Amino acid sequence: MTFELTVFQGRVGDHNDLAIPGARRLAEAMGRLLALEPTVVGVPRPALDLNWDVELESARPELLQLQARFEDVYVRGGRPLSATSRCAASVATLPVVARHHPEACVVWFDAHADLNTPQSTRSGYLGGLALSASLGLWDSGFGSGLALTNVVLVGQRDLDPFEIELMRAHCLPHVQPGAGLADRLRAAIAGRPVYVHLDCDVLNPGIVPTDYAHEGGLSLDDLRQAMAVIAEQPVVGVEVAEYQDAWAAGEPPVSPLPLLAALAPVLGLP
Incomplete structure (x- = not known):
């Protein structure tokens, strides 16, 4: 399967306006490295920074376009490589992955588990519900189909009580940073x-610009080792979320090349 490159430019639970241009910059860099032309889905609009339900309805038309794009890629026998701006876009992507590759596991690199539901969320943040929708824990309107047994969590260190109990009850694999991570x-x-789902906040703060900063994350070397392990198996798709274009609004853009160097094993790059 060859990669087909997508960049999502719609707003989807954004707190600020840095991830949409970040996704564009990331996709452009991917395209240059892999000689791929990105397909653009969505149109940039200012962040709303509102409750999950308002954000979801605002994003719905463009998320449906993103879902259709994934469907088209898989039907043609390709595999999606995507810069999806925010994690909340996964409510649209993961059900398509589960339908076409029910045997695959989703390796969720993130400082958060994103397993909350509309009933359990304390923040009302749509991104915190990003994985649970595809698991059928609530109805996003984009489908589900991902089995709890096909989820592997990596790097989570900011967890709510509901998520901790869910992980415990279902014995979800949780690969924490530290010695022996690859094994x-x-x-x-x-x-x-x-x-692969990669939220850039799985990394230690200060490595790449992202919305959240939590100490105790992965280094770029840790991430590359993890990607080398993943590359030992068939990789049916890769999505990268939460890469912001700069450290703060008005500051110079930051190159995504160090991040992409860490992703090289799953991208088929040296």
């Missing part, structure tokens, strides 16, 4: 094909 990740994947 622990390999054991959790257990030989299955992999779909």
Whole structure:
């Protein structure tokens, strides 16, 4: 399967206006490295920074376009490589992945589990509900179909009580930063094909610009080691979210090339 490159430019639970241009810059860099032309989905609009339900309805038309794009890529026998701006876009992407590759596990790199529901969320943030919708824990309107047994969490360190209990009840694999990360990740994947979701806040603060900063994350070397383990199996898609264009509004843009160097093994790059 060859990669087909997508950049999502719609707003979807944005707190600020930095991830939409960040996704564009990331996709442009991916395109240059892989000689791919990105397909653009959505039109940039200012962030709303409102409750999850308002954000979801505002994003729905462009999320449907993103879902259709994923469907088209898989039907043609390709695999999606995507810069999706915010994690909340996964409410549209993951159900398509689960439908076409029910045998694959989703490896969710993130400082957060994003397993909250509309009933459990304390913040009302749409991104905190991004994974749970595809697991059928609530109805986003974009479908579900992802099995809890096909989720591997990596790097989570800011968890709500509801998420901790859910992870415990379902024995969700949780690969935390630290010694032996590669071996622990390999054991959790257990030989299955992999779909990669990378939220840049899984990394230590100060490595790349992102909305949240939580100490105790992965280094770029940790991330590259993890990607090398994933590349041992078929990779059915990669999505990168929460890469912001700059450290703060009005500051110079930041190159995504160090991040892409860490992703090289799953992208088929040296």
